Amino acid sequence: xxxxxxxxxxxxxxxxxxxxxxxxxxxxxxxxxxxxxxxxxxxxxxxxxxxxxxxxxxxxxxxxxxxxxxxxxxxxxxxxxxxxxxxxxxxxxxxxxxxxxxxxxxxxxxxxxxxxxxxxxxxxxxxxxxxxxxxxxxxxxxxxxxxxxxxxxxxxxxxxxxxxxxxxxxxxxxxxxxxxxxxxxxxxxxxxxxxxxxxxxxxxxxxxxxxxxxxxxxxxxxxxxxxxxxxxxxxxxxxxxxxxxxxxxxxxxxxxxxxxxxxxxxxxxxxxxxxxxxxxxxxxxxxxxxxxxxxxxxxxxxxxxxxxxxxxxxxxxxxxxxxxxxxxxxxxxxxxxxxxxxxxxxxxxxxxxxxxxxxxxxxxxxxxxxxxxxxxxxxxxxxxxxxxxxxxxxxxxxxxxxxxxxxxxxxxxxxxxxxxxxxxxxxxxxxxxxxxxxxxxxxxxxxxxxxxxxxxxxxxxxxxxxxxxxxxxxxxxxxxxxxxxxxxxxxxxxxxxxxxxxxxxxxxxxxxxxxxxxxxxxxxxxxxxxxxxxxxxxxxxxxxxxxxxxxxxxxxxxxxxxxxxxxxxxxxxxxxxxxxxxxxxxxxxxxxxxxxxxxxxxxxxxxxxxxxxxxxxxxxxxxxxxxxxxxxxxxxxxxxxxxxxxxxxxxxxxxxxxxxxxxxxxxxxxxxxxxxxxxxxxxxxxxxxxxxxxxxxxxxxxxxxxxxxxxxxxxxxxxxxxxxxxxxxxxxxxxxxxxxxxxxxxxxxxxxxxxxxxxxxxxxxxxxxxxxxxxxxxxxxxxxxxxxxxxxxxxxxxxxxxxxxxxxxxxxxxxxxxxxxxxx
Amino acid sequence: xxxxxxxxxxxxxxxxxxxxxxxxxxxxxxxxxxxxxxxxxxxxxxxxxxxxxxxxxxxxxxxxxxxxxxxxxxxxxxxxxxxxxxxxxxxxxxxxxxxxxxxx
Numbered sequence: 072x073x074x075x076x077x078x079x080x081x082x083x084x085x086x087x088x089x090x091x092x093x094x095x096x097x098x099x100x101x102x103x104x105x106x107x108x109x110x111x112x113x114x115x116x117x118x119x120x121x122x123x124x125x126x127x128x129x130x131x132x133x134x135x136x137x138x139x140x141x142x143x144x145x146x147x148x149x150x151x152x153x154x155x156x157x158x159x160x161x162x163x164x165x166x167x168x169x170x171x172x173x174x175x176x177x178x179x180x181x182x183x184x185x186x187x188x189x190x191x192x193x194x195x196x197x198x199x200x201x202x203x204x205x206x207x208x209x210x211x212x213x214x215x216x217x218x219x220x221x222x223x224x225x226x227x228x229x230x231x232x233x234x235x236x237x238x239x240x241x242x243x244x245x246x247x248x249x250x251x252x253x254x255x256x257x258x259x260x261x262x263x264x265x266x267x268x269x270x271x272x273x274x275x276x277x278x279x280x281x282x283x284x285x286x287x288x289x290x291x292x293x294x295x296x297x298x299x300x301x302x303x304x305x306x307x308x309x310x311x312x313x314x315x316x317x318x319x320x321x322x323x324x325x326x327x328x329x330x331x332x333x334x335x336x337x338x339x340x341x342x343x344x345x346x347x348x349x350x351x352x353x354x355x356x357x358x359x360x361x362x363x364x365x366x367x368x369x370x371x372x373x374x375x376x377x378x379x380x381x382x383x384x385x386x387x388x389x390x391x392x393x394x395x396x397x398x399x400x401x402x403x404x405x406x407x408x409x410x411x412x413x414x415x416x417x418x419x420x421x422x423x424x425x426x427x428x429x430x431x432x433x434x435x436x437x438x439x440x441x442x443x444x445x446x447x448x449x450x451x452x453x454x455x456x457x458x459x460x461x462x463x464x465x466x467x468x469x470x471x472x473x474x475x476x477x478x479x480x481x482x483x484x485x486x487x488x489x490x491x492x493x494x495x496x497x498x499x500x501x502x503x504x505x506x507x508x509x510x511x512x513x514x515x516x517x518x519x520x521x522x523x524x525x526x527x528x529x530x531x532x533x534x535x536x537x538x539x540x541x542x543x544x545x546x547x548x549x550x551x552x553x554x555x556x557x558x559x560x561x562x563x564x565x566x567x568x569x570x571x572x573x574x575x576x577x578x579x580x581x582x583x584x585x586x587x588x589x590x591x592x593x594x595x596x597x598x599x600x601x602x603x604x605x606x607x608x609x610x611x612x613x614x615x616x617x618x619x620x621x622x623x624x625x626x627x628x629x630x631x632x633x634x635x636x637x638x639x640x641x642x643x644x645x646x647x648x649x650x651x652x653x654x655x656x657x658x659x660x661x662x663x664x665x666x667x668x669x670x671x672x673x674x675x676x677x678x679x680x681x682x683x684x685x686x687x688x689x690x691x692x693x694x695x696x697x698x699x700x701x702x703x704x705x706x707x708x709x710x711x712x713x714x715x716x717x718x719x720x721x722x723x724x725x726x727x728x729x730x731x732x733x734x735x736x737x738x739x740x741x742x743x744x745x746x747x748x749x750x751x752x753x754x755x756x757x758x759x760x761x762x763x764x765x766x767x768x769x770x771x772x773x774x775x776x777x778x779x780x781x782x783x784x785x786x787x788x789x790x791x792x793x794x795x796x797x798x799x800x801x802x803x804x805x806x807x808x809x810x811x812x813x814x815x816x817x818x819x820x821x822x823x824x825x826x827x828x829x830x831x832x833x834x835x836x837x838x839x840x841x842x843x844x845x846x847x848x849x850x851x852x853x854x855x856x857x858x859x860x861x862x863x864x865x866x867x868x869x870x871x872x873x874x875x876x877x878x879x880x881x882x883x884x885x886x887x888x889x890x891x892x893x894x895x
Numbered sequence: 896x897x898x899x900x901x902x903x904x905x906x907x908x909x910x911x912x913x914x915x916x917x918x919x920x921x922x923x924x925x926x927x928x929x930x931x932x933x934x935x936x937x938x939x940x941x942x943x944x945x946x947x948x949x950x951x952x953x954x955x956x957x958x959x960x961x962x963x964x965x966x967x968x969x970x971x972x973x974x975x976x977x978x979x980x981x982x983x984x985x986x987x988x989x990x991x992x993x994x995x996x997x998x999x
Contacts, residue, residue: 168993171990171991171993172991172992173991174991176987176990200993203993204990204993207986207989207990208990210983210986211983211986211987211990212983239979239982239983240979242976242982243976243977243978243979243981243982244979245976273976280924281924281925281926281929281930295986295989295990295993296989298989298992299985299989308933321989321992322988323984323985323986323988323989324985324989326981326985327977327981327985330977330981331977373907377957377958377959378958378959379958380958381958403955407956407958411958431951433947433948433951434951434955437948437951437952437955437956438955441952441955441956
């Protein structure tokens with residue numbers, strides 16, 4: 072030791088070195104080390120002014136550092152030390168803030184004393200946050216420390232302090248009227264003004280929430296009462312997010328908010344835990360016995376019931392805790408659980424079981440209505456049948472559910488409308504008529520029902536009914552354009568009938584009535600075309616020609632006019648020779664001139680679609696004429712939906728060449744869009760599923776399962792029809808295991824497909840050849856040789872197998888086998 | 896989904912008239928011109944349980960994984976008023992968080 076001491080005396084570290092070390096620490100923000108070094112250096116050289124100044128900086132830096140770490144008391148000490156070195160007191164407001172943070176209220180107030188010495192300081196003390204600080208400090212029992220800081224107006228401060236105390240007392244005791252009276256004694260200029268506003272907002276929070284919120288808005292962000300005011304705001308506004316919002320408040324304000332909402336801190340903690348959990352954890356939490364200490368049992372039960380469909384495993388525990396549930400409720404919970412997991416078949420079964428246990432007919436009706444709304448069906452009524460085929464329950468369908476709903480609740484207007492729409496979309500005239508009759512009987516004056524009934528009756532061809540509904544609608548709403556349109560159509564239909572009966576005078580009368588019924592602004596020219604046809608039949612060619620010219624001037628789209636003329640000529644049975652006299656091959660000329668665009672082409676398709684309903688029109692002849700228009704329209708930029716609609720139209724009319732072009736363009740524009748892939752496949756196979764690639768068919772089957780929610784009914788229907796040619800199950804995923812997950816199923820399906828196509832041919836062959844063909848087929852299927860099978864299928868699908876063809880097919884099959892046919 | 900019964904402040908056994916009265920009271924409390932969000936919530940809640948049929952449908956088909964726990968936070972319907980001691984204690988605590996301007 073002695074040696075060490077001696078050594079330190081011999082080699083003391085120079086003050087300059089220590090000082091420079093301190094300065095390095097200071098620059099690097101290592102304030103603690105800087106303070107130690109600079110203090111040591113100052114001991115060696117007490118007159119070094121620079122070191123002294125740097126030490127003050129180091130103390131202040133350390134104060135900030137400690138304050139940011141939450142060590143406010145220690146920070147305040149550092150600030151005091153820096154003041155002692157310079158001989159001048161540190162910033163009083165900063166020091167006060169640090170003491171307040173450290174919970175030393177008396178010291179905080181003492182530290183403000185230097186402010187009293189200057190007029191500027193006195194001004195700071197009497198306004199803003201410091202004035203509020205003094206007021207609140209006095210309210211919480213620091214009057215003695217506050218008094219020295221007050222200026223000459225201390226008497227008014229004391230007076231306001233007394234009033235504020237009385238105000239708090241009155242508010243806490245619930246003496247609201249007295250409190251409201253005391254509020255008036257505290258002027259807006261008083262440092263107690265925010266106490267006044269806060270208490271006022273608190274008192275009004277229950278009876279006058281809006282006024283309370285307006286008062287809360289008056290409390291500035293910097294005010295001590297701001298967090299408390301926010302607590303009052305939350306308790307006033309309520310709502311689902313209130314508990315989360317409370318969590319974000321400062322602890323005192325959180326206490327106030329939970330107090331105002333009558334939630335104990337323990338209950339608040341429990342709610343926060345429940346909020347953070349997954350559904351099953353929440354239900355577990357709600358079922359915990361301890362929660363009954365804080366919350367009413369009925370509320371806990373209700374919340375559990377809402378959650379049970381997400382965690383049905385707790386059904387048993389729930390019933391132990393809250394007593395047994397009625398059977399229908401148990402099935403309801405299971406059904407909702409299955410719905411959440413997209414297991415629609417199971418959900419339907421559970422709902423049906425629930426209905427069987429229900430007494431209330433309204434509830435039953437609601438469940439059936441709910442079942443009818445399952446998205447899985449889309450609008451294909453047969454899908455549920457496929458769904459339940461495996462269980463032998465084929466009596467479930469959307470229409471059936473809606474009808475069952477009406478049986479239990481015949482006064483449900485929406486269900487009537489839904490059922491009407493459903494039958495109408497399926498063009499089921501008989502059912503539409505039955506539904507219309509029932510709906511109109513139940514709601515004779517309902518405009519929506521009458522409108523739906525009118526449209527459905529018109530679409531199903533029952534014109535008389537449609538007219539009677541249209542007339543009823545026009546009584547209520549004389550400017551109803553659709554009703555007027557239907558009346559006109561009905562008169563035209565009568566006129567055509569009369570022409571057929573060769574009673575041209577009566578037909579003329581009908582057309583006159585039709586013309587007078589039609590409004591000029593909505594005139595489409597059809598009545599005039601009909602008049603022209605009638606004139607032609609009477610031999611008044613000139614009149615007919617003039618009439619048609621008027622129509623041509625009226626309508627912009629000349630092709631639409633020509634279609635109208637062609638259709639009415641057919642309907643009025645105008646001989647071709649007569650027609651030639653006046654229209655002189657106009658249709659073809661118009662077609663040759665037409666340049667289809669994004670508006671006219673889809674409109675033309677819609678128009679043709681409407682004409683298709685009339686079975687007497689020579690549609691095929693028209694399509695032949697229109698083929699150049701279709702070809703020209705392939706590259707017209709139309710929306711995906713419109714292109715799909717065109718493709719559907721072309722497919723339904725077996726126009727495979729343009730369909731292939733339209734589908735190809737669709738694929739080019741929208742990549743691998745499954746619907747265009749389907750149209751392309753159908754076009755290439757010329758509508759014969761046997762000619763289509765088997766793997767493409769399988770992919771189509773998969774597409775249909777995944778696309779059912781976003782594809783339109785028409786495309787889905789066409790897909791289903793195409794698949795049904797090969798006995799495909801459109802919803803393989805529902806009917807059994809999905810083709811992706813079950814190879815055995817797929818192989819069996821392939822074999823079935825092979826047998827259905829090749830089987831009848833093989834029957835006529837000898838047993839030996841037959842078994843060779845089957846073995847070869849199985850082997851090639853295994854090897855993935857599609858082309859072998861395709862060749863067979865292609866040969867077989869050429870047409871009806873007459874004797875000659877049959878022999879040829881056998882010859883080809885045998886040749887294929889013997890030559891090791893197909894392409895591996 | 897928010898609990899419409901909680902928003903309207905009615906119990907589960909409420910009838911049509913009860914819903915109507917609660918709705919009118921709430922829209923007086925939250926007029927749309929001043930409180931559009933609150934008004935919308937009240938209107939939506941009312942539309943969910945306005946009639947017997949709608950209440951039955953809500954009872955049958957409503958289930959929510961994100962169950963709204965707000966009803967737990969305000970079940971008694973009676974607001975608690977803090978005592979003087981509590982008010983004083985909170986003010987003391989708040990003094991520690993007062994934001995003072997250090998510039999003089």
